[in-house]
Amino acid sequence: MSAIAAETPSLFRIFWPPLRVSQTRTPSTPPLPPRLTPTACHGAASLFRAAARAEQIHAANHARVIGILGGQAEAEIHPVEVKSTLENLKAALNGEQYEIDTMYPGFLQEATERKNTAAIRTFHGALEAEKTHARLYAEAIALLAAGKKDSWIGEARDFYVCPICGYTSETEEEHERCPVCNCPWERFEIIR
Numbered sequence: 001m002s003a004i005a006a007e008t009p010s011l012f013r014i015f016w017p018p019l020r021v022s023q024t025r026t027p028s029t030p031p032l033p034p035r036l037t038p039t040a041c042h043g044a045a046s047l048f049r050a051a052a053r054a055e056q057i058h059a060a061n062h063a064r065v066i067g068i069l070g071g072q073a074e075a076e077i078h079p080v081e082v083k084s085t086l087e088n089l090k091a092a093l094n095g096e097q098y099e100i101d102t103m104y105p106g107f108l109q110e111a112t113e114r115k116n117t118a119a120i121r122t123f124h125g126a127l128e129a130e131k132t133h134a135r136l137y138a139e140a141i142a143l144l145a146a147g148k149k150d151s152w153i154g155e156a157r158d159f160y161v162c163p164i165c166g167y168t169s170e171t172e173e174e175h176e177r178c179p180v181c182n183c184p185w186e187r188f189e190i191i192r
Helices: 003-007 011-014 042-068 084-111 118-145
Strands: 159-161 189-191
Touching: 042 084, 042 118, 042 159, 042 189, 084 118
Parallel strands: none
Antiparallel strands: 159 189
8 A cells, every 4th residue: 555545544434435336127137116117207217327327437536546546446335225216316316415515525625635636636526527416316306396207307318428527417518628627528428
């Protein structure tokens, strides 16, 4: 372990956020119970997929920094309980708010104190993406709670995810580059 890593054990303890995992259905996967059967909320499903892709990008970026510090990233997968679309959106929003209000500010403070520019960069990118996710989850919750399934929440739609920092947009940006990391727009991944 590098000297920097040995000096920053708290960074390793809090650096690796829990992974969000999805299970792909295969022909051998048993059918979903009736309460988990997909509803007409295809836009919400698209949003969950886009946010999951952004989280994969954050995890890879964080793991890269941990490796630079001489550590090895490890993840502990926790079981999740799938609930209604509205309940899942609310849980996702709560998670994003925690990351925006508590987790990433703490990470950024420690990385700044240690002058770790690689960690600052990955935490900043993740924080900005989480802000977008929170806004989109809040909008989806409002639409679903109001019964507006004829809005974007009901139809599968494209989301655009920056492959460098995970910034997520629901529309094609008027910018030529990512507003967070300056990645060219042409490199953004389209997630439906």
